[in-house]
Amino acid sequence: MVNMTLAIPDALHEKMKQFNDIKWSEVARRAIEQRINDLEIMNKIASKSKLTSNDAEELAKKIKKSATIKFLNN
Numbered sequence: 001m002v003n004m005t006l007a008i009p010d011a012l013h014e015k016m017k018q019f020n021d022i023k024w025s026e027v028a029r030r031a032i033e034q035r036i037n038d039l040e041i042m043n044k045i046a047s048k049s050k051l052t053s054n055d056a057e058e059l060a061k062k063i064k065k066s067a068t069i070k071f072l073n074n
Contacts, residue, residue, distance in 0.1 A: 006028060008016070016024055051059070 016022070
């Protein structure tokens with residue numbers, strides 16, 4: 001197994017120390033694994049998509065604009 005060094009902000013490290021019974025390396029390992037799984041699923045979906053890059057960018061702009069309006073009005 002490969003070892004990895006991870007930079008943690010001081011404030012987060014202080015909070016982590018409150019829960020010293022937690023195996024934080026396992027938490028990080030699971031989070032990384034979940035993120036990789038999510039990315040693999042997204043890649044699989046994207047590989048079957050007929051959208052062009054420009055289509056995807058335009059859709060992303062519309063979603064961001066809609067979300068901004070929704071959250072500003074709440």
